[in-house]
Amino acid sequence: MDKKDILIIPRHQVTLRFIELPSLDPSEIRDMVEFQALKELPYPKEEVITGYRNIGSYKKGFSCIMLAIVKRQFLEEIMAKKSAKPESIRLETEILYLYLLKKNLIKQDKVTLVIDIQRDHSELLILDKTKPVFSRGLTNTEAWLEEVDRSVISYRRDRNNREIEEVFVASGLNLNIDNIKPHLKEYFTVPVNFYEYKEDMTGVDLPLEIDILPGEYMDKKLSMENTRQAVVTYFLLFVAVVMLASFFVFKSREKDEALLVISEKVEGMQGDIEQLDALLKKTEILKGQQEEGGRVVNILKECYDLTPQDITLGGLDYDPAGILYCKGMTREMSGVFNFVKALEKSKYFKKVEVKYATKKKTENQEFTDFNIACFTH
Numbered sequence: 001m002d003k004k005d006i007l008i009i010p011r012h013q014v015t016l017r018f019i020e021l022p023s024l025d026p027s028e029i030r031d032m033v034e035f036q037a038l039k040e041l042p043y044p045k046e047e048v049i050t051g052y053r054n055i056g057s058y059k060k061g062f063s064c065i066m067l068a069i070v071k072r073q074f075l076e077e078i079m080a081k082k083s084a085k086p087e088s089i090r091l092e093t094e095i096l097y098l099y100l101l102k103k104n105l106i107k108q109d110k111v112t113l114v115i116d117i118q119r120d121h122s123e124l125l126i127l128d129k130t131k132p133v134f135s136r137g138l139t140n141t142e143a144w145l146e147e148v149d150r151s152v153i154s155y156r157r158d159r160n161n162r163e164i165e166e167v168f169v170a171s172g173l174n175l176n177i178d179n180i181k182p183h184l185k186e187y188f189t190v191p192v193n194f195y196e197y198k199e200d201m202t203g204v205d206l207p208l209e210i211d212i213l214p215g216e217y218m219d220k221k222l223s224m225e226n227t228r229q230a231v232v233t234y235f236l237l238f239v240a241v242v243m244l245a246s247f248f249v250f251k252s253r254e255k256d257e258a259l260l261v262i263s264e265k266v267e268g269m270q271g272d273i274e275q276l277d278a279l280l281k282k283t284e285i286l287k288g289q290q291e292e293g294g295r296v297v298n299i300l301k302e303c304y305d306l307t308p309q310d311i312t313l314g315g316l317d318y319d320p321a322g323i324l325y326c327k328g329m330t331r332e333m334s335g336v337f338n339f340v341k342a343l344e345k346s347k348y349f350k351k352v353e354v355k356y357a358t359k360k361k362t363e364n365q366e367f368t369d370f371n372i373a374c375f376t377h
Contacts, residue, residue: 007086011093011123012137015069020062028315037069051210089213098206110165118172124151167192299348306342310335324374329367336370351375
């Protein structure tokens with residue numbers, strides 16, 4: 001990673017959630033993540049930027065997701081203060097998590113509390129057998145130890161969370177934390193290990209997935225690249241026209257030589273012209289996909305809002321032909337028909353059909369597995 005091209009956002013400036021989604025399909029997960037993000041923050045979707053990382057499947061049929069949410073206004077204010085706009089905006093938590101795995105610093109069979117201390121801020125990250133389950137960002141103030149204590153208490157409130165078995169304290173480059181080491185050893189009854197970075201984490205090659213750079217900046221970058229290519233192409237065309245005009249003033253004995261030069265220049269321009277044409281086509285495709293994507297998100301949100309409480313959705317699959325398939329389960333067959341009636345009232349669907357509704361039995365419990373097709377306008 002080139003530090004000049006990326007902006008690192010610390011944990012305490014981002015809303016971060018570790019959630020489990022009932023799907024292993026990347027396209028379904030992408031749609032579910034957006035719905036989950038809108039539930040976490042009471043803001044319109046235009047005002048928030050989201051990014052996520054699929055950490056893996058720790059329960060059959062479910063995916064564990066690291067979901068980052070940040071207000072668009074906050075990012076724009078940070079970017080406005082920088083002279084050079086970053087090519088990407090990364091989450092410090094994801095960098096820390098991948099660094100710990102890459103360096104084999106976390107034990108595979110324990111619940112570990114990681115305390116990452118930087119010069120101005122810190123982060124608490126709890127991993128259960130390498131699976132992140134809790135995170136909190138702190139600013140380094142005089143009440144820092146009290147905030148660590150509150151974070152641990154907050155983690156323990158969830159009875160599903162296992163007890164912390166070891167503590168791993170990491171500190172940034174050239175940062176002296178000797179004054180707090182005794183307090184940490186005294187506070188925790190489990191082993192406390194200390195680690196000092198020998199390198200900058202952002203200088204390590206890590207497979208980052210979370211990028212919270214607003215989409216319009218990516219589009220702007222693409223537009224600038226198209227403009228640059230257009231300028232180069234038109235300049236070459238201008239050179240060709242000038243050379244063609246010069247042809248008519250050449251003496252007859254120079255005619256053959258001039259034709260050869262022009263032919264070479266035109267052949268050299270052909271590649272640039274084809275490249276510009278391809279970029280312009282890609283831009284049109286991206287615009288079309290963005291408009292269609294917004295419509296699909298509205299349709300998926302409508303379906304999600306209309307889902308009764310007694311129904312568990314297992315997947316939403318949108319067919320490019322304009323059909324939304326809703327797969328899920330409910331205890332009673334009547335729940336399926338109530339769901340169909342609700343969907344038929346939606347302005348987005350012209351027809352709703354039950355593809356199948358099958359009663360099944362699992363662990364002495366009976367439920368109905370269904371698939372509903374919603375035909376959009």
